Amino acid sequence: MPQDVDLYIPFPSLLSAEFERVTANQLIWPRKHRLTPSREAEERHLALTLAERGARFHPHATGPDLDLGCDQQHWLFLFDDIFEGRWGQDAEHAAHVVRQHDGEDFMTGLTAFCAEREVRSGSLSFIGGFRNARLVGSCTPLKNPEAPLWDDVSVDYLEVFGGGTLAWDTEENVLAPHIHVAAGIKGASAEGRVSHLLEATVQFICEITVVEFTGDGGEPPLTRRRAPELYNVPLLSFATS
Template identity: 25%
Template sequence: MHTQTSRPHARQRALLRRAALFDFPASADLSPDTEAARQHTIRWLSRYGVFQDRASAAEYDALRFDVLTGLFYPRASGAELNLGNDLVGWYFVFDDQFDGELGHRPEAVARLVADVIRITEEDEAHGAARGGEGPLLESFRDLWRRINSGRPPVWRDRFRHHWLEYLHSYHREALERTGDLPGPGGGGAPRSVEAVLALRRHSIGVQPCLDLNEPFGGYTLPPALHGGFPLARMREATDDVVVFTNDIASLDKELAVGDVHNSVIVQWQRTGGDLEDAVRHIADLANARYRWFEETAARLPALLAEAGADPDTHAAVARYVDGMRHVMTGNLGWSLRTARYDERGTEAVSDGRQRPWAQLAGAEELIRAGRGASLPSPTGGARHR
């Protein structure tokens, strides 16, 4: 009895000990409408049939994705926060589809990703819902239309570009798991931390979340500013900090399921030695990225002044930088509070067990139909940036 009750506490102590290695804060700056967004998204996902019963909804609710959203967007409220929470909730539901056999079937993954991409190509005014698509695609169509409705074309192209990069990362991960990745050296597990980052910067899903800061803040960054130095590099640093934080927080869970797409695990396998040495190395990388981010943020006002930026541009960039900062510190704050990475979260996915909503994609049918499926290019098409 003592052993059973102490295990969750030991897991939490390990997480807190590892989190103490970070030099940046774990945010507690939560939107006051977080609880309302929590209830909204559970109702929204339930309406589309994501949860089969109350127990499934309760398991999802225990992960408190609404806290992650509330920390990402502490100044958002009402319909805006609801929309952000729907995006975060759908992202995690979608992500859990690949924890089982589907994640090891690249052609089936390509078919599912292509189905989602087709929804992003529908005409907003005339694209009609198709019956029988299932909870995953039907909820995504509703989410996609609400996110893009009334947005300027430059922002919609930016958001879609980032979303397609995120979707395509699932196919690449499946290729790596099966050793089918083309190119020099073949496939297999990532061989370096940089190789992990090259994929995880897309699969972590940070960029679409950052994009929402613009409509929520009532501004749209010009493409040259958004894609130029230093903002583009600051976004990459934000990706890296979130990846490293997530890899440390989810380490025990991913060791339990054998996931190779984790920078700590790759560092540990490459160097040998103690696992905690690898944890410290990855935490040091995160700290270095965050320090560079803050040093660059401090220089931004002078850089903008030298470029002749007007006051509105100064204000928009400041809000955007705050948005990146909220994502980094908010992700750490949520990681310490969610059940996804504690003992309950590890046990929930151990021994082949999947989340109750992890079969929404219809893996068996996708596997049968996926042979020969083609995947649209992540950079092709006039609507891409």
């Protein structure tokens, strides 16, 4: 990019009043998720001045809102670093397209595909139709809205758009997909359902794009561990490599 160009932007330069606070705290989130495993990685990360970027992107935000905006900047740049190696240069290995056919079990087909390609970490998005699906939900009021819901509802004949993450369950040593869908019930004026997907049977076709993440030494960069202090819910975490 040319360096001898004068840029003039006719708007005031705004900066959040809590810029100094988020600058002082900018390594908390990356350290918590083990995204900067060494002092060298931290220094390289600080050189990006992402706290300032977040404070300028959200000049009127303060408190938790500004923290979230800054954390988003950290996540964006650190996640992007995953693809700086050979996986980011080879689209054939970094992304896969899965086509599931009528009557196929969605989860079984997805996990079989990942096992065949040795995909242990990544993200996915998909569109298609489900003949039936089980979603997390309840037909009765929640006894405790703060606790996770383990009940499910069954819904038939859906058009769906979904996405999620693929992480490695380090306790069970298996792939642990976490998928949510937004779906319309075809026989009820496309009445909507949005929830966590437990299982589904494909109707006609389901087209899935899988983006694989890899870490140093072949270890999956995304893992899933249960949190005893949070109802034993499996939480996404990041490998140190």
